């Protein structure tokens with residue numbers, strides 16, 4: 230006992246003969262009817278790893294998770310009640326309702342309050358919605374929805390409203406428009422018609438060897454586009470070097486505020502990624518791939534289910550089992566080991582390393598985890614030749630980057646451009662310049678995590694590694710542009726609140742550090758000594774990248790924007 | 795036992811056999827390293843969450859949890875460097891900010907207070923979190939989560955050591971909370987009062 234939180238009154242917990250006592254009939258009992266209902270919903274022989282999927286089934290059916298249903302689920306799965314409860318309460322999209330509590334209203338409106346939406350007056354939108362007192366509706370704040378170019382964004386049920394206004398939202402509510410709009414994308418037939426899956430078929434026919442693909446990936450210098458920038462060819466070789474069976478996890482959790490490139494590619498050309506995944510699995514020798522998609526992307530979940538089924542019926546995925554998994558509202562599940570925990574049906578807690586997931590990953594097996602965009606480029610790299618990719622860089626860097634640009638620019642959106650271009654080139658050459666009346670002041674080079682740079686540092690190439698000396702990094706290339714109308718102290722507070730809300734809560738520096746930092750940063754005066762100490766302990770002693778990056782906004786404000794304090 | 799390696803800890807050369815962690819090696823040669831979430835008892839899995847035991851390993855970016863990390867041949871480790879000590883004591887100070895003060899502590903001799911004292915961290919400069927109520931529903935045990943440091947030991951005790959499966963860690967981030975069943979009052983939960991979680 231650390232701090233003696235559970236105190237024992239001496240001698241009262243054993244029988245006189247020394248055996249464990251169970252003096253009360255205790256705990257929640259399960260009624261037969263509810264159990265039958267749950268069984269009908271989740272089917273025979275439930276799987277432990279599907280717990281989150283089952284929770285979705287119940288939440289979707291009833292609009293919440295009652296303790297009655299949770300108890301029946303635990304019973305049906307032969308799990309402890311506490312184990313079901315701790316998973317259900319970890320994820321933001323589940324509503325646990327205890328006996329005697331009221332369930333939430335039938336309709337939920339989520340308003341994004343992350344940085345790009347805050348710039349676009351999300352606060353006022355929340356306020357207006359609260360004032361409008363809509364009937365049978367609840368209003369929640371939510372983190373980045375991956376639509377930052379059309380900020381502010383709200384979600385009515387599962388229907389995302391871009392450039393959201395009170396009027397648009399109330400109309401969606403009144404018309405019960407709660408389903409996601411399925412985008413117009415390149416479907417299976419069109420993809421095949423324009424040469425799709427030819428490369429993959431040629432692999433199967435033996436016209437390419439796995440070694441040849443790996444060599445091309447090495448030559449292309451493709452690096453992981455999820456944020457860490459690990460060379461893809463090398464990663465595939467490492468995982469392939471461990472003993473089979475090997476597994477794969479595809480990262481479609483895209484939660485870094487300001488990032489929306491993965492959504493863009495999946496909503497326009499999903500098969501390019503599927504082909505890349507099939508090739509990866511074949512090269513590395515993978516048995517089963519789990520495609521983990523954030524719950525904020527319901528349209529993508531629907532379209533991938535449909536398109537993957539087509540690929541399977543065409544006999545193109547015979548060597549690989551594919552399972553789609555739905556997240557449940559937790560940014561941390563984008564961190565690869567947290568994602569693995571989540572796929573196993575648990576709370577999304579990042580793991581301590583070593584061992585790395587390449588060696589000990591999903592269900593203890595060697596696991597290849599790739600970002601979806603990384604896989605998206607595989608076909609083009611092989612077909613166009615690896616040099617096409619490696620020589621696309623600028624200013625001494627190599628490769629292409631899909632910059633997600635939002636904030637105070639005229640034309641925000643996904644900009645496919647050379648890796649290594651500068652922020653000036655990006656704003657002027659790709660985004661139509663700054664918004665009228667806004668003067669370029671600063672930018673996030675890598676979402677909430679990558680720090681904040683001032684406009685004076687406008688000539689550094691944007692790439693992996695190049696921003697390190699400035700205390701920043703590019704990560705997923707989520708560029709948020711600020712102007713003279715934005716205060717960096719407010720920006721940093723918004724970022725810190727995001728970290729606080731999304732921390733898994735496992736390790737002290739991040740769980741407690743983000744909470745204390747957000748408190749201190751909300752004060753009119755920042756206490757430099759305390760905040761610098763928090764930044765130090767979070768950076769040095771946290772388990773994962775969330776906590777390790779959470780100090781970046783603090784450091785950057787002190788270093789680059791003292792006038793805003 | 796596997797092969798023996800040599801590494802340095804706080805300037806001392808230490809021989810270590812495969813499988814031993816840095817913390818265990820340190821303990822063997824009487825170099826104390828703070829630890830809260832780690833219980834040096836065979837049944838308890840090491841979790842590495844409190845970060846009180848972090849050490850600096852030459853050539854590595856972040857600090858490492860000594861309760862988990864195994865030394866490697868030639869590794870240069872410091873538990874007493876300025877950087878390591880700073881994080882160790884800041885971890886204590888963070889936890890202390892959310893504790894009742896030592897005078898009012900439920901258990902003044904708890905490991906947290908002892909280690910904090912060793913590290914000369916006896917009060918906290920940080921603002922406290924919102925307070926949490928105590929659970930006095932059980933006739934034999936009281937749950938005082940206002941003193942909880944989320945070390946997860948009681949979950950391991952209940953789930954992995956005794957396999958009673960009553961205690962869990964619910965919610966996330968700074969809302970993370972020890973619960974019995976569905977966050978039921980302990981006295982109404984399936985708790986069998988085995989007492990393992992009290993260590």
Ligand SMILES: Cc1cc2nc3c(=O)[nH]c(=O)nc-3n(C[C@H](O)[C@H](O)[C@H](O)COP(=O)(O)O)c2cc1C
Pocket residue numbers: 452453454455456457458459464480481482483484485560561562563564565566598599600601603604773774775
């Ligand atoms: C806090 C945190 C959040 C992350 N979120 C994502 C994410 O949403 N999508 C993603 O692809 N990678 C994310 N990553 C990076 C992954 O851990 C991992 O490096 C990546 O998925 C590997 O694929 P890649 O090599 O193809 O980039 C995140 C990392 C951290 C530390």
Ligand code: SF4
Pocket residue numbers: 561578579731732733734735736737739740771772773774775776777
């Ligand atoms: S750094 Fe934060 S998110 Fe990562 S493991 Fe620690 S508490 Fe969880």
Ligand code: SF4
Pocket residue numbers: 230231232233234235941942943944945946947948949972
């Ligand atoms: S209640 Fe559990 S998690 Fe909290 S300090 Fe005690 S043993 Fe650790």
Ligand code: FES
Pocket residue numbers: 341342343344345346347372373374375376377380382486487488
């Ligand atoms: S959608 Fe609001 S910040 Fe990304």
Ligand code: FES
Pocket residue numbers: 828829830831832841842843844845846847848859860861862
């Ligand atoms: S004792 Fe090592 S992390 Fe807690």
